[in-house]
Amino acid sequence: MRLHCDALQVDIPGRAPSQPLSLTVEPGSRWGVLGPNGAGKTTLLHTLAGLRPAAAGQVVLGERPLAAWRRRQAAQHLGLVFQERHDDFPATVLETALIGRHPFLHAWQNESAEDAARAHQALDQLGIDHLAERPLATLSGGERQRVSIATVLTQSPDIWLVDEPTNHLDLHHQVEVMGLLDHQARSGRAVVMCLHDLNLAARWCDHLLLLYPDGTACWGPRDDILVTSTLERLYRQPLMTAEIDGVPVFLPRVTAPSSSSLSSSSPSTFSRGKPHDAT
């Protein structure tokens, strides 16, 4: 199933309407949404999910405007991983993952053994099935992030909307989660993810949408968009670029402080790149 932005203008409080977005997220594609803090990435994702009204234009899910879908039916096709979850109700990890089956159940219908098996399978894929009976509130940030992703995996939507998939994750789990999203796309689903890490975008996305704080935007295939000068303008940050294994790598170019400012700064625990022996 495809997701189409038809001259979509995101509604950001106190700002002029953003540039109309007209783009199609095709099955099998992996879109990265990049932009500085406050540019409107999360607001866009919530608009695509139907949680916020657009300022103008519309989101089209499949052949119909998203607004014409019943919420439950739309949720069978669209899954959203939130940036931060505020869990108001005490729940276990398994109960949380089972929320992914709710779009497929009638009101007051209990989850079946098959639903529970799907949830366990998703938790297992994220390496957290051993935490199934743990209260969510007792988990670490990275474990909780993996529960959020396992919940959408349990839902198994055609279109994944993921706000900062690698939030709280160590390097190993970052690669695992990006690999999981990649696998989803390769099996015919579509992924739209907000990212702060240019290197993850370069490695794992095939299309990019750049959102600027003034409401303008540009989008297209990764190689057309991932241009150093464009990214420097986006983040107002000079960059250094290299290529490793055929993939571009971006690092912020930081001006080294002068030696006099170093010596006048507070004492460092490092000296000449080696840990300082405090004994």
Ligand SMILES: Nc1ncnc2c1ncn2[C@@H]1O[C@H](COP(=O)(O)OP(=O)(O)OP(=O)(O)O)[C@@H](O)[C@H]1O
């Ligand atoms: N309910 C609201 N009321 C007022 N302003 C809001 C509201 N929701 C979002 N905003 C503002 O809209 C702007 C866009 O927020 P959004 O969370 O979409 O940005 P973002 O690009 O995802 O940022 P970040 O990279 O920091 O996560 C921000 O300036 C934010 O303060």
